[in-house]
Amino acid sequence: MNSHDKRYWLLKSEPSVFGIDDLAACPDQSTHWDGVRNYQARNMLRDQMKKGDLAFFYHSNCKQPGIVGLMEIIRQGYPDHTAFDPRSKYHDPKSSPEKPRWYMVDIKLVKKFEQPVSLTELKRHPQLENMLLLKKGNRLSVLPISPDHWDFILSLTQAK
DNA sequence: GCCAACGTTGGC
DNA sequence: GCCAACGTTGGC
Numbered sequence: 001m002n003s004h005d006k007r008y009w010l011l012k013s014e015p016s017v018f019g020i021d022d023l024a025a026c027p028d029q030s031t032h033w034d035g036v037r038n039y040q041a042r043n044m045l046r047d048q049m050k051k052g053d054l055a056f057f058y059h060s061n062c063k064q065p066g067i068v069g070l071m072e073i074i075r076q077g078y079p080d081h082t083a084f085d086p087r088s089k090y091h092d093p094k095s096s097p098e099k100p101r102w103y104m105v106d107i108k109l110v111k112k113f114e115q116p117v118s119l120t121e122l123k124r125h126p127q128l129e130n131m132l133l134l135k136k137g138n139r140l141s142v143l144p145i146s147p148d149h150w151d152f153i154l155s156l157t158q159a160k
Numbered sequence: 161g162c163c164a165a166c167g168t169t170g171g172c
Numbered sequence: 173g174c175c176a177a178c179g180t181t182g183g184c
Contacts, residue, residue: 012181012182014181014182060181060182060183061181061182061183062182065182065183119183138181138182139180139181139182141181
């Protein structure tokens with residue numbers, strides 16, 4: 001068991017690039033969360049995300065943006081090797097195995113919601129008004145979620 | 161496709 | 173260190 005307190009996160013991905021159904025199709029419904037190229041997000045992946053933490057899967061930049069499922073962090077931050085690959089679209093020549101600049105975690109699908117929680121719905125609830133995701137201009141692809149918000153959003157997925 | 165709100169780059 | 177130019181994100 002983990003001795004630390006479990007933390008909650010939200011991870012964004014464009015479904016046209018990698019959506020929750022792609023994750024569901026992965027062996028063991030698990031893969032690495034690669035391609036994060038923002039320092040603030042990197043720091044959270046590298047320093048704060050721990051094995052056993054839970055994360056919402058958020059579909060961004062698509063017709064129906066929203067939270068579509070939840071995942072577990074099964075491996076904490078380690079160097080993102082796609083940065084080392086010149087053929088990868090995530091290649092960064094300034095990152096090397098000796099001095100990695102970017103990090104990723106491994107995640108596993110826990111549940112795909114039968115009823116996704118759309119961005120529109122999230123905005124409708126005053127309980128969520130200071131959620132980072134809903135702050136103006138927010139563009140971070142990795143965001144912490146407070147336990148209260150986590151529980152509240154989960155309760156929405158069980159609504160009829 | 162538009163555009164606001166960022167983040168990054170690089171000249172000075 | 174400043175800041176203009178540029179690139180990206182992401183809702184609409």
